[in-house]
Amino acid sequence: TLAQDASSPPVTPVDGEVALYTSVTQDTIDAVLAALSDVHPDLHVEVFRAPTGELDARIATEQRIGGVGADVLWLTDPLSVQRYQADGLLAPLAAEVAAAVPEGFRGDTFVGTRLLDLVLVAGEDVSPQPVSWADLADPAYAGRAAIPDPGFAGSALAALGYLATADGYGMDFYQSLKDNGTVVVASPVDVLTGVAEGNYDIGITLDKLARDAIEKGSPIELVWPEPGAIAVFSPAAVVASSDDLAAAQALQAFLVSPEGQAAIASTGWQPVREDVAWPATGPVVSPDWSALYGNQQRLLEEYDAIFGG
Amino acid sequence: MTERPTVTTLAPAVSVRGAVVNYGDAAVIRGVDLEVARGETVALLGPSGSGKTTLLYAIAGFLPLVDGEILLDGRLASSSTSSTAPEQRPLAMVFQHYGLWPHLDAIDTVAYPLRRAGRTRSAARAEAAELLDQLHIGHLAARRPAELSGGEQQRVGLARALARHPSVYLLDEPTAHLDTVLKTGLQTELAARMHADGAAAIHATHDVDEALAVADRVVLLRDGGVVQVDKPRDVYARPVDEWAAGLTGPAAFIVGSVEAAGADGADGPGRYLVRPDWVRFGGSLPATVEDVRYRGTHTDYRLSTTLGPLVLREPGPARFRVGEQTDCRVERVWRMPTSR
Amino acid sequence: MTERPTVTTLAPAVSVRGAVVNYGDAAVIRGVDLEVARGETVALLGPSGSGKTTLLYAIAGFLPLVDGEILLDGRLASSSTSSTAPEQRPLAMVFQHYGLWPHLDAIDTVAYPLRRAGRTRSAARAEAAELLDQLHIGHLAARRPAELSGGEQQRVGLARALARHPSVYLLDEPTAHLDTVLKTGLQTELAARMHADGAAAIHATHDVDEALAVADRVVLLRDGGVVQVDKPRDVYARPVDEWAAGLTGPAAFIVGSVEAAGADGADGPGRYLVRPDWVRFGGSLPATVEDVRYRGTHTDYRLSTTLGPLVLREPGPARFRVGEQTDCRVERVWRMPTSR
Amino acid sequence: MADRDVLAWTRRLLPPAALAVAAGLLVVVPLTVLARTALEQGLDVLLDAVGAASPAILASVWTSLAASALALLIGTGVAVLTERTDVPGRRGLRLAMLLAFIVPGYVAAMGWLSAYGPGGFLDDTLGLAAPALLGPLGVVVVMGVEASPIVYLIVVAGLATRAEPDLERAARASGAGPTETFRTITLPLLRPVIAGAGAIAFVLSVTSFGVPAVLGIPAGFSTMTTSIYRDLAFSSDPGSFASGVGLAVVLAVGAALLIVLTDRLMERRRTERSGAFSGPSGHIGTAPRGSVEHADGGSPRRWRALAAGTVAWLLVTLVVILPLLGLLVTALARAPGLAPLPSNWTLDNFREVLNAHTWEALANSVVLATGAAIGVIVLAGLAVLARRGHGAGLTGGLLGLTFALPGSTLAVAVLLAYGAALRDTLAIILIAYLAKFWALGYRPLAAGLDAIPADSYRAARMSGAGAWVTARTITLPLLRPMIVAGGLIVFMFGIHEVTMSSLLYGPGSSTLAVVVLNLQQYGDNGLTAALALILAVIVAVASLPLLGRTGVLGRVGWRR
Ligand SMILES: Nc1ncnc2c1ncn2[C@@H]1O[C@H](COP(=O)(O)OP(=O)(O)OP(=O)(O)O)[C@@H](O)[C@H]1O
Ligand SMILES: Nc1ncnc2c1ncn2[C@@H]1O[C@H](COP(=O)(O)OP(=O)(O)OP(=O)(O)O)[C@@H](O)[C@H]1O
Ligand SMILES: [Mg+2]
Numbered sequence A: 001t002l003a004q005d006a007s008s009p010p011v012t013p014v015d016g017e018v019a020l021y022t023s024v025t026q027d028t029i030d031a032v033l034a035a036l037s038d039v040h041p042d043l044h045v046e047v048f049r050a051p052t053g054e055l056d057a058r059i060a061t062e063q064r065i066g067g068v069g070a071d072v073l074w075l076t077d078p079l080s081v082q083r084y085q086a087d088g089l090l091a092p093l094a095a096e097v098a099a100a101v102p103e104g105f106r107g108d109t110f111v112g113t114r115l116l117d118l119v120l121v122a123g124e125d126v127s128p129q130p131v132s133w134a135d136l137a138d139p140a141y142a143g144r145a146a147i148p149d150p151g152f153a154g155s156a157l158a159a160l161g162y163l164a165t166a167d168g169y170g171m172d173f174y175q176s177l178k179d180n181g182t183v184v185v186a187s188p189v190d191v192l193t194g195v196a197e198g199n200y201d202i203g204i205t206l207d208k209l210a211r212d213a214i215e216k217g218s219p220i221e222l223v224w225p226e227p228g229a230i231a232v233f234s235p236a237a238v239v240a241s242s243d244d245l246a247a248a249q250a251l252q253a254f255l256v257s258p259e260g261q262a263a264i265a266s267t268g269w270q271p272v273r274e275d276v277a278w279p280a281t282g283p284v285v286s287p288d289w290s291a292l293y294g295n296q297q298r299l300l301e302e303y304d305a306i307f308g309g
Numbered sequence B, C: 001m002t003e004r005p006t007v008t009t010l011a012p013a014v015s016v017r018g019a020v021v022n023y024g025d026a027a028v029i030r031g032v033d034l035e036v037a038r039g040e041t042v043a044l045l046g047p048s049g050s051g052k053t054t055l056l057y058a059i060a061g062f063l064p065l066v067d068g069e070i071l072l073d074g075r076l077a078s079s080s081t082s083s084t085a086p087e088q089r090p091l092a093m094v095f096q097h098y099g100l101w102p103h104l105d106a107i108d109t110v111a112y113p114l115r116r117a118g119r120t121r122s123a124a125r126a127e128a129a130e131l132l133d134q135l136h137i138g139h140l141a142a143r144r145p146a147e148l149s150g151g152e153q154q155r156v157g158l159a160r161a162l163a164r165h166p167s168v169y170l171l172d173e174p175t176a177h178l179d180t181v182l183k184t185g186l187q188t189e190l191a192a193r194m195h196a197d198g199a200a201a202i203h204a205t206h207d208v209d210e211a212l213a214v215a216d217r218v219v220l221l222r223d224g225g226v227v228q229v230d231k232p233r234d235v236y237a238r239p240v241d242e243w244a245a246g247l248t249g250p251a252a253f254i255v256g257s258v259e260a261a262g263a264d265g266a267d268g269p270g271r272y273l274v275r276p277d278w279v280r281f282g283g284s285l286p287a288t289v290e291d292v293r294y295r296g297t298h299t300d301y302r303l304s305t306t307l308g309p310l311v312l313r314e315p316g317p318a319r320f321r322v323g324e325q326t327d328c329r330v331e332r333v334w335r336m337p338t339s340r
Numbered sequence D: 001m002a003d004r005d006v007l008a009w010t011r012r013l014l015p016p017a018a019l020a021v022a023a024g025l026l027v028v029v030p031l032t033v034l035a036r037t038a039l040e041q042g043l044d045v046l047l048d049a050v051g052a053a054s055p056a057i058l059a060s061v062w063t064s065l066a067a068s069a070l071a072l073l074i075g076t077g078v079a080v081l082t083e084r085t086d087v088p089g090r091r092g093l094r095l096a097m098l099l100a101f102i103v104p105g106y107v108a109a110m111g112w113l114s115a116y117g118p119g120g121f122l123d124d125t126l127g128l129a130a131p132a133l134l135g136p137l138g139v140v141v142v143m144g145v146e147a148s149p150i151v152y153l154i155v156v157a158g159l160a161t162r163a164e165p166d167l168e169r170a171a172r173a174s175g176a177g178p179t180e181t182f183r184t185i186t187l188p189l190l191r192p193v194i195a196g197a198g199a200i201a202f203v204l205s206v207t208s209f210g211v212p213a214v215l216g217i218p219a220g221f222s223t224m225t226t227s228i229y230r231d232l233a234f235s236s237d238p239g240s241f242a243s244g245v246g247l248a249v250v251l252a253v254g255a256a257l258l259i260v261l262t263d264r265l266m267e268r269r270r271t272e273r274s275g276a277f278s279g280p281s282g283h284i285g286t287a288p289r290g291s292v293e294h295a296d297g298g299s300p301r302r303w304r305a306l307a308a309g310t311v312a313w314l315l316v317t318l319v320v321i322l323p324l325l326g327l328l329v330t331a332l333a334r335a336p337g338l339a340p341l342p343s344n345w346t347l348d349n350f351r352e353v354l355n356a357h358t359w360e361a362l363a364n365s366v367v368l369a370t371g372a373a374i375g376v377i378v379l380a381g382l383a384v385l386a387r388r389g390h391g392a393g394l395t396g397g398l399l400g401l402t403f404a405l406p407g408s409t410l411a412v413a414v415l416l417a418y419g420a421a422l423r424d425t426l427a428i429i430l431i432a433y434l435a436k437f438w439a440l441g442y443r444p445l446a447a448g449l450d451a452i453p454a455d456s457y458r459a460a461r462m463s464g465a466g467a468w469v470t471a472r473t474i475t476l477p478l479l480r481p482m483i484v485a486g487g488l489i490v491f492m493f494g495i496h497e498v499t500m501s502s503l504l505y506g507p508g509s510s511t512l513a514v515v516v517l518n519l520q521q522y523g524d525n526g527l528t529a530a531l532a533l534i535l536a537v538i539v540a541v542a543s544l545p546l547l548g549r550t551g552v553l554g555r556v557g558w559r560r
């Protein structure tokens, strides 16, 4: 389904100053910017990085004092970006940028750049090892399964968004998790740490985190669950009021260019482009992001009704 | 003995007119009038709790007047509606509890008012050192209050007041912790200043001897009101009532006619004050010694006579014993005013 | 006049032996010996800075001994290596600066030692109220120190010490801010207690009159050392050296032979002390009046005579003026010891 | 003459004017802007939000009350031990208290987890774990421990300004033993100071986010701050921003009211010193410190000191040292879940943390923290001096407001007010710090005033000093221990402040905490732990000179 081949024509270097507001991890930003200077030596990027909550607050505040200071937004998950789109904050996506990524990983004004894959992790000597998401509710793991808090981590909300509507799951699934004594922790990191330390047998975490830990010797196993890892794409968008739209669009385009995608992949996150080298992992599934947007509050309330947040 | 420079054409250094001061709702100073001329020392004599400190604080501008006014050097300083800032009044004060600053050593404390007056640091410290020397605590210049004895602290407080060269000194029991030698030295220094600068002083004390020794005039204070204003000898010899008599020295009272005793001041029947030094041994009045108290320089005898009980004071050690019979004479009496 | 109950078989209430106390490296008390019998009041008389407070603190256990020892009721309380906790000593103390607790009102302050002694709250407060009444501050029971006058604060401090009913009272200038009436009242109360409980007292003061009036014995302190220990009349009449003579009262010295003057105590050539009350007007010694000071109950005259300058004290107001010629006689002298 | 008058007037009016301007800029303007934002959606929406959040509010209030009680207990207890007794190892105790201070809340919570949590190193080595750490109990304990160094510093300073040895001697001479003297005299005299410290501990706990996030959420226990975060972070509702702000303002107003209330209570119970500063200095009722153990007599006293020291050390080991060790283990571990064995350890985390980025951020943080400390002390000094006049309660309340605002909300306020001109500069972060930490300096200073007898001011006025000269030459020097304590506290907070700077920083103005945070999200607890430890070592080394025999603040006190 991908239109481009890996050897796209050389891009003409763009120069200018771009302010990037982002919530992606620092090492990814560093790697991408390093690669960027090879392609656009005179494109200077100033980074403001903050956790999702703070970034949201800053943007909301700046909207109230005469304009967002960013030229490009690069966020972790495709939720708040839809609000900015609704506010008319974002410039429409350029055709070639849109064309670079698969349909499910973009919107009208934003484009996915990388995938956070939610997977299962299990202790090395846990048996039986889980195979599907449904195993979280398996009585074998009663009281020994951990999930991240959807009210706290965007990726966890994505899992909720997918599982709440997926066939054979739904809110009843969460009820059965609750009944099985599943523990809610703050973030995927906490899940990983907890499983690695043997506090829990299995849990939901991020693919990259699990791989890193395994590589360094953590006593855990990564399980690619059926029907697939739940993928959360990190959107990049251009702010319509940017002083230097050309530069901003160049940065956005770079993020989905083969070079940019390779840089992202080098930091351990799955690129959205399928033509960039990435170890064979497994299938991914996605929640319906546009359906999820606008329903978060209701979903969280339903979730809270079960887990008593 | 009073050595007042002739400054009569000038306004009085302090005049307090009908001053009323409250703590909360309770009036502690109730309409005090007081005038202090330049070069004059007025003793404010009153028992504990009579309002001496309160009155000095009002004069210094620390407490507001509810009524009345206070003028300093002829200018209005406090009234019930206005008040000059304390630092703008031509005053220096010795505080009953010294008011020393724990973080400043003796010399910096004394240099403080000099610095405020614009002196350079070294000039201020030089003058401060001199003042400390004068009060015999030059060697303690580098000590902070916590490292000084009570009397030494009091002297630092005194030196600080002296350093200000004001036109009025407010002295709140300034010698309570000083021995006789230091007391005398201080009194001499203050007298010299009064003389040289025409400065005035209000000297609050509960000690009669001190009041009589230092003052040109004595103001008797009782429950925040003035009972009597007089020269020292008159305060002692001619008190306006029994309370004043008791405050200013040992007092015995006899009722009736004392003409027969042939004493100075006898004037028909009435109530008479007899001071112990107005009674002498030898004479026509038979007396029984009831009690003998040796007090160093003098001995006090309590005698019972036909006129009533008397006290007799005599220099030197005891000459009689309890129970002995002897004679005495009353040389002088003071007929107590009947009304007030 | 001393009224010591016969308790001689018992150990002295306080005995201090060769006590040395330092502040930092400086010795402030340098080998003091002192014994106080039960029922006895000893006055600690010394000028400002002589170490009175320091000695009392050492006895109370607030300061460590560098050398020597202190026994209370015969039991070792302080030595250079050990020390009984202050609260376990049978003492009560009146602090020179009262040591009142800013957060407690008068009655709770006085009730404090009673509570510590195990009294119930209401019993303690009732007894405290009585003590306050006795010191005429019953109506101030609910006031905190900041709302009391100096003398009132001092009385609260006194009442607190009285409340403890100890076997030894340490009194550090306890009457510095009290008027005569209160002073006398306090002395009476203390005397009664000494009598009733066999309690002893060490009364630090710089005031000669007070020392002579209250004490059974007087200890003269100078620069942290004991200069003389004697009965009041002997401290006054038979000082061991000039410094002691000066501290205990007005003193004039004449050198040579005073036999001719016919005074008591004359004994060949030497240096003689003459107290002002040992000189009288009338006699064979021509005198010129150099200065006259009226001091209420008495008048002091400075005279110049062929024997040298003398001071004469006489009850009553001044009889002579400066410059007048008159005669006087020296009735008594004290030949100063030659060494020391 | 006229010139001198003008000069005098300017000098007299300048300080109050400066105070008014500062209060306007730092407190009134940001709060006004916030209030407007909060009411964007109308009052009804706001009230609904408050209603919905009320369980969380309740949870916040009770955990914070409990945490501040705990902080008061620990802080006061250790302060008394290190400053008023001869327990062995006092220096070490002081250092430990400072260390507890420098580790930011969320990192500390992590340290606790890796020490005591299930699977923590105590679990691994000794089989000891405290599952209750996850949940309200853990939140209370860790927040309490987090706040205790502040209480400690303030109480130590309080003890230094309130050194009136005769008062304690008088108690001993009345028959009270050392403990009873402490309970009946020393402690009540410190009441204003302790109350001030308690107010600070309470507000810190109410606004704490890291600790409840790490320890509360896994147990399904949410507080005000975590639920505001939830509302703000994952809402598609454009009004949620406004209602989040509204909730924060409500929280702040509540806390400020509480503060004003305690102020009122304290005002009535003022225990102003009267009379002379009395009594020779030295250790109360005993030998001067440093001399032979004296006046309390030989061995019982020594045993008591030893026992107290042991208890204190045990406590400090439990609440400071073991969590720090937990952090160390986390920082050294190659990967989570490995046994705490040297073969599984690596210094990679430390190496990675110490990059050029970190140093730049550290420099920024030091500049900001220093600026904030100095600025806060100046402002707090002004406010305290003005307090002697009118509007005492008002000042305390106002400053309490900005202090009690959660950091993110205050940052939003400052950005709203000054962002147009100052965004991305260090200056805007400094403004936020000043607004937030003003109360941290003000509280201890205000509490310290009580220990100064009124005659001290009067004596200065009588010496010719005007009100502000008196302030400069007498009042402030007498408050020196409090000033140092307040400055130190603000500095430490400035060093590890996260929320405000992460919202306000721009190119070139990132702070150390921002770097930590950037490492942490999705990242690596190991890196965070390593950075926190490096910070702790820096602080420990820098504070060594403060730990001498005279104590952290003893040497700045006016008693020698
Ligand atoms: N903390 C201290 N450090 C150093 N020296 C001190 C300290 N306290 C007192 N001194 C000195 O010790 C000496 C004795 O002091 P102490 O207070 O015992 O005197 P005092 O006889 O009570 O005097 P006063 O009548 O003035 O109260 C004084 O010279 C004083 O300066
Ligand atoms: N802050 C206060 N609040 C209420 N009453 C007070 C306050 N300060 C003093 N008083 C009362 O006012 C009266 C006068 O006090 P003041 O201090 O003027 O007495 P004083 O004559 O100086 O006495 P002393 O010789 O004992 O120092 C006293 O009865 C005292 O109790
Ligand atoms: Mg007074």
Ligand SMILES: [Mg+2]
Residues within 6 Å of the ligand: B149, B150, B151, C052, C053, C054, C096, C172
């Ligand atoms: Mg003394």
